[in-house]
Structure formats: C-alpha cells, structure tokens
Amino acid sequence: xxxxxxxxxxxxxxxxxxxxxxxxxxxxxxxxxxxxxxxxxxxxxxxxxxxxxxxxxxxxxxxxxxxxxxxxxxxxxxxxxxxxxxxxxxxxxxxxxxxxxxxxxxxxxxxxxxxxxxxxxxxxxxxxxxxxxxxxxxxxxxxxxxxxxxxxxxxxxxxxxxxxxxxxxxxxxxxxxxxxxxxxxxxxxxxxxxxxxxxxxxxxxxxxxxxxxxxxxxxx
Numbered sequence: 001x002x003x004x005x006x007x008x009x010x011x012x013x014x015x016x017x018x019x020x021x022x023x024x025x026x027x028x029x030x031x032x033x034x035x036x037x038x039x040x041x042x043x044x045x046x047x048x049x050x051x052x053x054x055x056x057x058x059x060x061x062x063x064x065x066x067x068x069x070x071x072x073x074x075x076x077x078x079x080x081x082x083x084x085x086x087x088x089x090x091x092x093x094x095x096x097x098x099x100x101x102x103x104x105x106x107x108x109x110x111x112x113x114x115x116x117x118x119x120x121x122x123x124x125x126x127x128x129x130x131x132x133x134x135x136x137x138x139x140x141x142x143x144x145x146x147x148x149x150x151x152x153x154x155x156x157x158x159x160x161x162x163x164x165x166x167x168x169x170x171x172x173x174x175x176x177x178x179x180x181x182x183x184x185x186x187x188x189x190x191x192x193x194x195x196x197x198x199x200x201x202x203x204x205x206x207x208x209x210x211x212x213x214x215x216x217x218x219x220x
Contacts, residue, residue: 001019
C-alpha cells in the first residue's frame with residue numbers, strides 16, 4: 001500500500017507510521033497524494049513528515065521519543081502560498097495561510113521538496129478554479145434574479161384607466177390610440193444593452209447571448 005510513497009527514497013519506517021495515522025484521519029473522498037520525510041545529515045530516528053492530500057496539507061512531528069505524533073493540517077482554501085528553498089544539504093518546504101500562520105520542514109531531500117511544491121501548486125490552482133466557478137455561479141444567480149424582477153415589473157404595470165363615454169345618439173367607438181414606437185424601441189435598446197453587458201462580463205455564453213437576443217428582437 002505504501003510502495004507508491006517510497007519512490008523518492010523516503011524512509012519506509014517513517015512513511016509506514018505516518019500512513020497508518022493518515023488512514024484514520026482521511027475524510028470522505030479524501031486521498032493521499034504524496035508523503036515527504038525529513039532527512040537530516042545526523043542520525044534522526046524520528047523525522048518530521050509532510051503529507052499532501054486532495055483536500056489539505058498535513059505537517060507531522062513525532063513526540064515522546066516517537067511514541068506519539070503531533071500534526072497540524074490546513075485545507076487548501078486557507079493556503080495563501082507555498083515555498084521551497086534548496087540549500088547545500090536538503091531543502092526547506094513551507095506553507096503560509098490566510099491567517100498569517102506559516103509552517104515548514106527543513107532538511108527534506110530536494111527531490112521530495114520539489115514534488116511537494118508541484119502537488120501543492122496543482123491543488124492551489126484547482127482550488128482557485130473552484131472558487132472562480134462558485135463566484136461565477138453566484139453572479140449568474142444574482143443577474144437572473146434581477147432580470148426576473150424587472151420582467152415582473154414590466155408584465156404587471158397597471159394599465160391606464162378607461163373612461164366610459166355616454167353616446168349622444170348612437171354608440172361611437174372611441175378613436176384608436178396612435179401607435180407609440182419610440183418607447184418600445186427605447187425599451188428594446190435597454191434590454192439589448194443589458195444582455196450585451198451580461199455577455200461581456202462572462203455571465204452568459206455566446207449561445208445564450210444569441211438565443212436571448214433573437215427572442216428580444218422577435219418580441220419587438
């Protein structure tokens with residue numbers, strides 16, 4: 001089970017211990033992407049470790065002579081940035097959160113630090129795209145609500161009161177009102193402008209824009 005986490009010379013014993021702890025911490029739909037293990041130039045029986053999943057990043061620190069393990073985790077939406085710095089011996093990997101907290105591990109093998117950085121950047125990019133999609137959906141929902149309210153106001157505008165005329169000798173039909181074109185044209189122009197604004201702001205697709213435009217033109 002842990003073979004795929006030993007491809008970059010990770011300490012098997014450290015990975016096995018972290019993996020067994022990680023399995024108990026995983027939430028629904030969460031999977032482990034990478035595990036990195038600290039490797040100091042001196043004997044280090046209880047190295048620090050970093051694990052990356054599709055939902056968060058976890059920093060593990062052994063305590064009580066390796067009898068227990070402390071960990072700190074951050075979900076990806078709370079990660080502002082990640083850093084890696086290669087030194088003469090090993091590399092440092094750290095992450096900074098939206099709250100200003102910063103967590104890192106030094107003396108990581110350089111290949112492992114690079115892999116951590118690669119996976120972290122991919123997850124941050126995926127989180128940014130999800131956030132962008134959520135904001136776009138919210139804007140579309142707000143825009144749709146405004147359009148519905150406006151359409152309701154136009155549909156339920158009260159008509160002018162009708163005055164009944166008493167005929168003198170014979171019933172005479174009231175004169176037909178003269179057609180009023182300009183207000184209708186002005187209304188069409190305003191609706192087309194609003195539709196174009198939605199399209200230019202990326203709130204509707206080209207297909208939706210063309211379809212709505214044809215509907216407006218056919219209604220007028």
